[in-house]
Amino acid sequence: MNRSKIDFNQIPWDRLVHWEGRAHNIPALIQVIERGSTHEQRMALVTLANQIEQKGGLVISTPIVVAYLLERLTVDSNNQDLILRVLLKVAKAIGLQWEVFINTTEFDGLSFGEDIWSQHSKYLWPPYLSQIEDDALWASLDPVLFYDHAWFYTRELLIANKESIFGVKAKDGIEQCLIYDLETIINMVKDQQRNIVSIEDFSYEIDHLKFVPISNDFLYDIYDNLTEEVSKYLSFDPVKNIEFTKEYIRSSRVEFERGAAMVLVVLDTKNNEFVGSCGIHDINDETVELGLWLKESKQGKGLGTIIVQAMMNIVKENIKTKTIIYSVEEANEYSSRLPIKFGFQYVYDFIVE
Numbered sequence: 133m134n135r136s137k138i139d140f141n142q143i144p145w146d147r148l149v150h151w152e153g154r155a156h157n158i159p160a161l162i163q164v165i166e167r168g169s170t171h172e173q174r175m176a177l178v179t180l181a182n183q184i185e186q187k188g189g190l191v192i193s194t195p196i197v198v199a200y201l202l203e204r205l206t207v208d209s210n211n212q213d214l215i216l217r218v219l220l221k222v223a224k225a226i227g228l229q230w231e232v233f234i235n236t237t238e239f240d241g242l243s244f245g246e247d248i249w250s251q252h253s254k255y256l257w258p259p260y261l262s263q264i265e266d267d268a269l270w271a272s273l274d275p276v277l278f279y280d281h282a283w284f285y286t287r288e289l290l291i292a293n294k295e296s297i298f299g300v301k302a303k304d305g306i307e308q309c310l311i312y313d314l315e316t317i318i319n320m321v322k323d324q325q326r327n328i329v330s331i332e333d334f335s336y337e338i339d340h341l342k343f344v345p346i347s348n349d350f351l352y353d354i355y356d357n358l359t360e361e362v363s364k365y366l367s368f369d370p371v372k373n374i375e376f377t378k379e380y381i382r383s384s385r386v387e388f389e390r391g392a393a394m395v396l397v398v399l400d401t402k403n404n405e406f407v408g409s410c411g412i413h414d415i416n417d418e419t420v421e422l423g424l425w426l427k428e429s430k431q432g433k434g435l436g437t438i439i440v441q442a443m444m445n446i447v448k449e450n451i452k453t454k455t456i457i458y459s460v461e462e463a464n465e466y467s468s469r470l471p472i473k474f475g476f477q478y479v480y481d482f483i484v485e
Contacts, residue, residue: 138196138199138200138203140159140162140196140200141159143196143249144249144256145157145158145159145193146259146260147256147257147258147259148192148193148196148249148255148256148257149191149192149193149257149270149273149278150183150184150191150193150194150197151182151183151184151185151186151189151191152183153266153270154257154260154266155183155193157183158180158183158193158197161176161179161180162200164176165177165180165204165208165211170210170211173210173211174211174214177211177214177215177218178214180197180218181217181218181221184197184198184222185221185222185225188224188225188228188229189225189279190222190225190226190279190282190283190286191278191279191282192248192255192277192278192279192281192282193282194222194282194285194286195244195248195282195285195286195288195289196248196249198219198222198286198289198290199244199289201215201218201219202219202289202293202296202297205219205296205297205300206296212300212303212307213303213306213307213310216300216307216310216311216314217310219290219297219314220310220313220314220317222286222290223290223313223314223317223318224317225283226283226286226287226290226317226321227317227320227321229283230320230321231386231390233280233283233284234390238276238280238284239280239281239284242281242284242285243288244285244288244289244292248285254277255277255278255281257269287321290314290318291318291321291322294315294318294319294322297311297314297315297318298311298314298315302480302482304483305481305482305483306482306483306485308480308481308482308483309482309483309484309485312482316414316419316421319414319416319417319418319419320392320414320416322416324416324417325417325452326390326391326392326415326416326417327391327450327451327452328389328390328391329388329391329394329450331345331385331388331389334394336396336442336445336446337401338438338441338442338445339438340400340401340402341398341399341400341401341407341435341438341439341442342398342399342400342401343396343397343398343399343410343442343446344396344397344399345385345388345394345395345396345397346381346384346385346388346395346396346397346409347381347385347397348378348381350381350397350406351374351377351378351381353397353406354377354380354381354397354409355372355374355377357406357408357427357428358370358377358425359428361428362425362426362427362428363425365460365461365463365464365467366423366425367423367459367484384411391415392414392415393411393412393413393414393415394411394412394415394446394450395409395410395411395413396409396410396411396412397409398410398424398426398435398439406427407426407427407430407435408424408425408426408427408430408435408439409424409425410422410423410424410425410439410442410443411423411424412443412446412447412451415451415453416453417452417453417454418453418454418455419453419454419455419456419457420447420451420453420455420456420457421456421457421458421459422440422443422444422447422456422457422458423459424436424439424440424443426439431466432466436466436467436470437470437473440458440470440473440474441474444456444474456476458470458471458474458476462481
């Protein structure tokens with residue numbers, strides 16, 4: 133269904149639910165978003181965000197509200213940043229649950245549209261009688277209908293509207309990062325055929341470097357060498373905790389086995405010395421992103437050039453995608469030279485909060 137033709141005033145909000153119960157307050161929030169002062173509008177958007185997503189979970193009113201927010205995104209430039217934040221909050225919930233629904237047939241035959249809120253919809257609660265009745269309804273709520281289907285409908289909406297989201301003109305680097313993160317998640321969760329590389333058999337060599345999948349064999353190499361200085365320009369702040377490192381390795385291997393990422397350890401073939409790590413991240417049929425880090429004693433020796441070349445070769449040989457992304461911290465002068473050396477095209481700056 134074309135989202136521009138939804139009459140949000142005609143939706144029976146009082147018979148739909150969000151995370152705080154019946155969604156009867158949503159019409160008032162919509163009115164404030166459209167007619168209130170700037171402060172009131174933004175407070176209403178924050179309230180709405182907390183009612184449609186909590187702790188990575190979505191509920192059946194979420195996709196309808198997302199349809200409304202997608203419409204607002206085209207006309208409400210004053211609140212564009214906050215609308216993008218709410219959409220990203222929802223998209224992260226989609227990404228968080230994505231692995232649960234890979235290859236499921238649970239959603240066959242479903243499509244976002246009026247059937248969700250029509251008079252005989254299976255998602256509508258009966259008219260309000262009492263809080264006791266509502267508490268009983270909530271306790272017996274079908275998680276497949278009200279949570280799983282909400283996930284699917286919301287994912288479907290974001291994918292269907294991805295071009296309009298990606299086409300938003302960012303006002304600053306922060307908004308550009310929000311759009312970039314939305315684009316990455318949407319590209320990751322859409323249906324696509326991934327080439328699964330065997331984690332047990334994969335290895336790659338170039339010059340005197342060998343690349344193998346990350347594993348617990350390198351637990352202490354990673355833990356000891358991923359120092360504060362090494363991680364200064366990375367997109368994440370490593371926690372100096374061995375259990376955190378174990379979980380990082382475990383989750384990286386899961387992503388490898390699903391074709392979503394290839395996190396590799398780099399070794400020197402001369403003596404099998406640990407050099408650092410690199411990754412081909414967020415693998416999808418539109419983009420992949422490269423990243424790397426070297427232990428302090430191996431920095432400034434030209435190894436970054438060899439590693440980037442290796443990753444580009446691995447992508448070309450194993451992954452079907454259109455664009456290779458290499459993001460660099462502006463202050464990291466050495467890393468900033470690498471994409472130039474390989475002919476990467478500058479696209480935009482963004483600010484990671």
